[in-house]
Amino acid sequence: MPLGLNSLKKSIWVYHVACSPCNNCDIEILDLLTPRFDAERFGIVLVGSVRHADALLVTGMVNRQIKPRLQELYLQAAKPCVVFAIGSCAISGNFFRRSYNMAGPVDRAIKEVDPNAIIVYVPGCPPKPEAMISGVVKAIGFLDNLKKSKV
Amino acid sequence: MFVFYYLIFPGFLFATVVGLLTAWFDRKVTAKVQWRKGPPILQNFYDVFKLLIKEVPIPDTANPTIFLLAPAIALAAASVATTMLGVVNMNWNYTFVGDLIVLWYIMSIPSIMIILGASASGNPLSSVGASREINQLIGYELPIVIVLSTVIFKVGSIGLGDILKYQSANGPILYSVSGVIGCIVMLICLQAKLGLVPFDIPEAETELGAGAFMEYSGAALGAFKLTKAILLYTSPIFIITLFWGGIQIHGLGILWAILKYTLFIVLFTLIRNTNPRLRIDQSVKFFWITMTVLALISLILMSLGY
Numbered sequence: 450m451p452l453g454l455n456s457l458k459k460s461i462w463v464y465h466v467a468c469s470p471c472n473n474c475d476i477e478i479l480d481l482l483t484p485r486f487d488a489e490r491f492g493i494v495l496v497g498s499v500r501h502a503d504a505l506l507v508t509g510m511v512n513r514q515i516k517p518r519l520q521e522l523y524l525q526a527a528k529p530c531v532v533f534a535i536g537s538c539a540i541s542g543n544f545f546r547r548s549y550n551m552a553g554p555v556d557r558a559i560k561e562v563d564p565n566a567i568i569v570y571v572p573g574c575p576p577k578p579e580a581m582i583s584g585v586v587k588a589i590g591f592l593d594n595l596k597k598s599k600v
Numbered sequence: 601m602f603v604f605y606y607l608i609f610p611g612f613l614f615a616t617v618v619g620l621l622t623a624w625f626d627r628k629v630t631a632k633v634q635w636r637k638g639p640p641i642l643q644n645f646y647d648v649f650k651l652l653i654k655e656v657p658i659p660d661t662a663n664p665t666i667f668l669l670a671p672a673i674a675l676a677a678a679s680v681a682t683t684m685l686g687v688v689n690m691n692w693n694y695t696f697v698g699d700l701i702v703l704w705y706i707m708s709i710p711s712i713m714i715i716l717g718a719s720a721s722g723n724p725l726s727s728v729g730a731s732r733e734i735n736q737l738i739g740y741e742l743p744i745v746i747v748l749s750t751v752i753f754k755v756g757s758i759g760l761g762d763i764l765k766y767q768s769a770n771g772p773i774l775y776s777v778s779g780v781i782g783c784i785v786m787l788i789c790l791q792a793k794l795g796l797v798p799f800d801i802p803e804a805e806t807e808l809g810a811g812a813f814m815e816y817s818g819a820a821l822g823a824f825k826l827t828k829a830i831l832l833y834t835s836p837i838f839i840i841t842l843f844w845g846g847i848q849i850h851g852l853g854i855l856w857a858i859l860k861y862t863l864f865i866v867l868f869t870l871i872r873n874t875n876p877r878l879r880i881d882q883s884v885k886f887f888w889i890t891m892t893v894l895a896l897i898s899l900i901l902m903s904l905g906y
Contacts, residue, residue: 490636492647498815500657527817
């Protein structure tokens with residue numbers, strides 16, 4: 450088991466979920482995956498199917514239409530799977546929080562279907578790629594805790 | 601003894617380790633081409649170990665038996681293929697009439713299992729991936745069979761051991777015009793068989809998600825990754841056995857073998873990095889027209905004695 454978890458820390462495949470964002474966070478995520486930051490050094494690879502994902506990068510305030518789809522995607526992902534709420538909108542709703550079509554920020558939507566989900570918050574509007582790398586480092590700390598509790 | 605051959609030395613374990621290291625080499629060279637640093641040397645081992653602890657959700661629409669059996673059979677078939685090649689390279693007498701044809705059939709099984717698994721998953725994008733894989737298979741089999749028949753006519757026997765003995769007596773087949781053309785055709789067709797970039801149409805990430813592998817996760821996806829790694833190790837050995845006198849695993853032969861192997865891996869990687877993905881119709885046209893004509897030219901040149 451520890452071998453697998455140690456490997457998980459070094460090979461995080463991410464899947465990009467855009468939940469009604471303004472596209473700024475998405476552009477920063479794509480920046481993170483360019484050769485300049487070279488996330489493949491840490492084993493971070495963008496995958497095209499949610500079944501392969503170890504982390505969901507969720508951007509945007511979650512509106513009523515996208516909420517069931519986000520929950521469905523989370524249930525389809527193979528566990529263990531970490532959720533990254535990227536940007537102020539995903540964390541709190543930002544200035545959309547009183548909007549008529551706001552259906553709760555990312556953590557509330559995910560915790561409706563899985564109360565024990567691991568959620569990492571990366572603040573910023575939009576966050577820098579460096580901030581996202583720091584978020585990944587914190588998620589690795591979470592996985593260490595998971596390992597200690599299991600062994 | 602044959603269990604040892606199958607599981608440990610030229611077979612499963614050795615091929616897996618070498619194949620994963622080769623896949624790392626491929627990723628590292630790709631990173632260097634793009635002015636990046638690239639992943640650490642054990643990256644592909646991390647990927648596979650990680651996949652082993654992930655859960656394997658089975659879609660409601662899937663046929664669970666075929667869905668889960670397909671990766672296992674693909675892995676077993678790839679191991680058999682690499683064992684046959686490795687054993688015949690170790691001892692030229694471990695051969696039988698027609699083992700080249702048997703080997704070629706066994707090397708096709710992983711592609712067929714990808715088609716079966718993708719169709720069994722019940723995902724529409726997977727089924728598009730499966731149909732593209734079928735088209736691709738029909739495309740590259742024709743030139744490869746012509747090239748194999750070129751080698752068989754030249755040697756006058758269908759045994760892999762006889763091909764190796766002929767080359768050690770008369771010099772490698774590669775050192776002739778027909779041999780060079782045949783080798784180039786073989787290289788490009790195996791690029792398609794491995795699903796590397798100009799021909800990664802069945803799993804086109806930007807169009808189909810992961811295409812044929814879309815519904816797979818966890819250990820089942822890991823088995824497909826291992827199959828790809830083993831085939832990545834087997835394909836250069838297959839070309840070297842057919843055209844370049846095989847591999848000797850004693851004395852200085854090891855160094856020469858590693859050089860030949862690395863040359864083909866670098867060629868695969870450079871083709872992969874310098875070409876954009878083709879459409880499926882372009883790919884089939886390429887194999888049925890350009891590659892088949894080249895293979896026929898090689899066959900004709902061989903019959904004229906060049």
